[in-house]
Amino acid sequence: MAMWIQAQQLQGEALHQMQALYGQHFPIEVRHYLAQWIESQLWDSVELDNPAEEAKAKHLLDSLMAELQRKAQHQVGEDGFLLKIKLGHYATQLKGTYDRCPLELVRCIKHILHSEQRLVQEATNTSCGTAGQALDSLSQRHQQINQAFEELRLATQESENELRKLQHSQEYFIIQYQENLRIQGLISSLASLPLAERTPSETTLQSKRATVEAWLTREVTTLQKYRLDLSEQHQKTVSLLRKQQTLILDEELIQWKRRQQLSGNGGPAEGGLDVLQSWCEKLADLIWQNRQQIRRCEHLTQQLPLPSPMEELLGKLNVEITDIVSALVTSTFIIEKQPPQVLKTQTKFAATVRLLVGGKLNVHMNPPQVKAVIVSEQQAKALLKNESTRNDSSGEILNNNCVMEYHQATGTLSAHFRNMSLKRIKRSDRRGAESVTEEKFTVLFESQFSVGGNELVFHVKTLSLPVVVIVHGSQDNNATATVLWDNAFAEPGRVPFMVPDKVLWPQLCEALDMKYKAEMHSGRGLAEDNLVFLAQKAFPSSSNNPEDYRNITISWESLPGRNFTFWQWFDGVVELMKKYLKPHWNDGAILGFVNKQQAQDMLLSKPNGTFLLRFSDSEIGGITIAWVAENPNKTGERLVWNLLPYTTKDFSIRSLADRISDLNHLLFLYPDRPKDEVFSKYYTPPLSKAVDGYVKPQIKQVVPEFTTPNPEPGPSYMEQAASPTVSNTASFNIFPPMSDSMLDTDGDFDLDDTMDVARHVDELLRRPLVNQWSSQQS
Known part of the structure; x- marks a missing residue:
């Protein structure tokens, strides 16, 4: 309700804008009486472009109806009755209104709440500025834009007044000109009369004609000056319009697109388009008014030709302002929701395009159709050079046509592609060692529509962010x-889709931290020591001093001694953490960015049974457990051991917490936290009874060399789930014990000797085995 309280304090233009948000589509009284309930609902959690979210939207609609009815029932007295x-x-x-389209209700309320928040924020910033407090750069830019709009509005109104004045003067001039012609006709008609009869009348008419002609001569000069002044005024206004449009389209809109691109890497959300749309609509309105004024000026000059450079000047102004209209319309045809940048064939995907000036120019009166096609990098370059691509595409997209819809509540004109699917892709000849996951495509959205009663016809197109097309999930990591x-x-304005081969290490660190924070959904990003580890991984034999990496560049290339790139290794870590280990990272249980030697140095100073979790150096998306224990082959010697790395495949079978629980020789999480204190809340509770007379087997893992009995064992799972048809001594095994050669203190292993987990899972339900799961060391 706090937002509504602040909204009610708005004044002047801000108050008018807030009131304009409401109407029959959503009465302001509903906002007032249900303010607390409305602001407590999770409107932003509903994905408007996902039809599957309609049930959630319907629930919100029903809840809104119930709240209204409940509020109505509590009204008493005469006023309460009304x-x-x-x-x-x-x-x-x-x-x-919304029963058949509940998502539109959510769209409407989201628009209202976001607009109110913007108006309140702008009002707060303005009041702070009045009080002498410094506005931040964003507020200053917005204030500059709003001031320019006010200046343009006044200039447009002034030129409109001057144009009317010119029109009235010209109309009176034409009337007097016709009067002069009438007088000349009368004088000519007197020529047939005798001199004595015509002299008095002729003298009077000649005097009157001289007066009118003198006035006409003076008025021609006045009209010429009016026209010239008006043309110069339009020149100034057009120049201001172009400057304002450049500020909005080439700075604000480009920055929004850049934020949209960075959000794909986990950067902050690009923000709503409501402010940009309001600016673009104001621009469209002002540009169109000035264009109509210039055309009316042209009509007046044609109606009454006078010696003046006016006609040529107006022609140039008309061409210039038409170019401004064209630039505005074509630049504001944008992709509000990008298609996925890793696009798998035969998989449904969605996208939304929007025309920011669609409502203002009445494009929605004849809704245009938008078509989506996928094109290659070379085709995208040709499109930006306005070179013909012979309408070729690089693949076939199903459900790629959509009509733009106008949403009355929000004033937006957009096309929602909800069920597109890439049926096939046609790849180009790849350069050198470039793989399919380095080949970039883009989705081209194009449409055609007219404005001003078919006065101007626009063919608009916009390109999505680059996409990489894959055909199998195994390519997802590289893509x-x-x-x-x-x-x-x-970089903005690049040739598609050029990127630098090398960047400075601090630039890469910023990108890594942004991605990691976003995927973990927490404030715990990459600490300085994590970045040092990554630098040492990227630059072998480097120092531990972060300052040494400031001016080092890193390229898109394989890691030394590996067949994958730095980015591929890092993305594998992110994917593993995001899917299975996010809670443990946020709890601080995973050190992760620690190499084998560092782990050994850290653990040897701790008691036996102390362990830590670190990311694998040798396998993409792998994590291993390192722990300190006695050497079973040499009394009194302590060693650090490493398990064969776990991957997403392993955690899809058994969780990390359960695996740690299985290994009784792991006692303390580094530096000294009892493992149950850290992981017990994530343990899977044991089954307590049989289901339909059958006992479900449990998967557990052991390291044979470190197997110890559980302390004070309670009733076994089989005893708890006793069945008259199953012996309580039966047990189940998945793998045979591993050989000593696959587990050693150096952590070396041969991938050819590892066992395929998926192959053995099927055997779990087919044959009784010994209840052990062998683990290998990394």
Whole structure:
């Protein structure tokens, strides 16, 4: 309710803008009486472009109806009786409007709340500025834009007044000109009369004609000056319009697009388009008014030709302002919701395009159709050079046509592609060693529509962010790495889709931290020591001093001694953490960015049974457990051991917490936290009874060399789930014990000797085995 309280304090233009948000589509009384309930709902959690979210939207609509009815029932007294009737009417009205399209209600309320928040924030910033407090750069830019709009509005109004004045003067001039012609006709008609009869009348007419002609001569000069002054005024206004449009389209809109691209790497959300749309609509309105004024000026000059450079000047102004209209319309056809940048064939995907000036120019009166096609990098370059691509595409997209819809509540004109699917892709000849996951495509959205009663016809098109097309999930990691690099280091206005081959290490650190924070959904990003570890991974034999990496560049290349790139390794870590280990990272249980030697140095100073979790050096998306224990082959010697890395495949079978629980020789999480204190809340509770007479087997793992009995064992799972048809001594095994050669203190292993987990899972339900799971060391 706090937002509504602040909104009610708005004044002047801000108050008018707030009131304009409401109407029959959503009465302001509903906002007032249900303010607390409305602001407590999770409107932003509903994805408007996802039809599957309609049930959630329907629930919100039903809840809104119930709240209105409940509010109505609590009204008492004479005034309460009238309010009760009114609220009941609003409930019926809203249900009739949105019952078949509940997502539109959510869209409407989200637009209202975001607009109120913007107006309140702008008002707060303005009041702070009045009080002498410094506005931040964002507020200053917005204030500058709003001031320029006010200046343009006044200039446009002034030129409109001058134009009317010119029109009235010219119309009176034409009337007097016709009067002069009438007088000349009368004088000519007197020529047939005798001199004595015509002299008095002729003298009077000649005097009158001289007066009118003198006035006409003076008025020609006045009209010429009016026209010239008006043309110069339009020149100034057009120049201001172009400057304002450049500020909005080439700075604010470009920055929004850049934020949209960085959000693909986990950067902050690009923000709503409401402010940009309001600016673009104001621009469209002012540009169109000035264009109509210039055309009316042209009509006046044609109606009354006078010696003047006016006609040529107006022609140039008309061409210039038409170019401004064209630039505005074509630049504001944008992609509000980008298609996925890693695009898998035969998989449904969505996108939304929007025309920011669609409502203001009445494009929605004849809704245009938008078509989506996928094109290659070379085709995208040709499109930006306005070179013909013979309408070729690089693949086939199903459900790629959509009609733009106008949403009355928000004033937006957009096309929502909800069920597109890439049926096939046609790849180009790759350069050198470039793989399919480095080849970039883009989705081209194009449409055609007219404004001003077919006066101007526009063919608009916009390109999505680059996408990498894959055909199998195994390519996802490499494709994501390509997209990450592109999003992080692409420059505005680039030739598609050029990115630098090398960047400074601090630039890469910023991109890594942004991605990691976003995927972990927490404030715990990459600490300085994590970045040092990553630097040492990227630059072998480097120092531990962060300052030494400031001026080092890193390229898109394989890691030394590995067949994958730095980005691919890092993205594998992110994917593993995001899917299975996010809670443990946020709890501080995973050190992660620690190499084998560092782990050994850290653990040897701790008691036996102390362990830590670190990311694998040798496997993409792998994490291993390192622990300190006695050497079973040499009394009195302590060693650090490493398990064969776990991957997403392993955690899809058994969680990290359960695996740590299985290993009784792991006692303390580094430096000294009892493991149960850290992980017990994530343990899977044991089953307590059989289901349909059958006992479900449990998967557990052991390291044979470190197997110890559980302390004070309680009733076994089989005893708890006793069945008359199953012996309580039966047990189940998944793998045979591993050989000593696969587990050693150096952590070396041969991937050829590892066992395929997926192959053995099937055997779990087919044959009784010994209840052990062998683990290998990394």
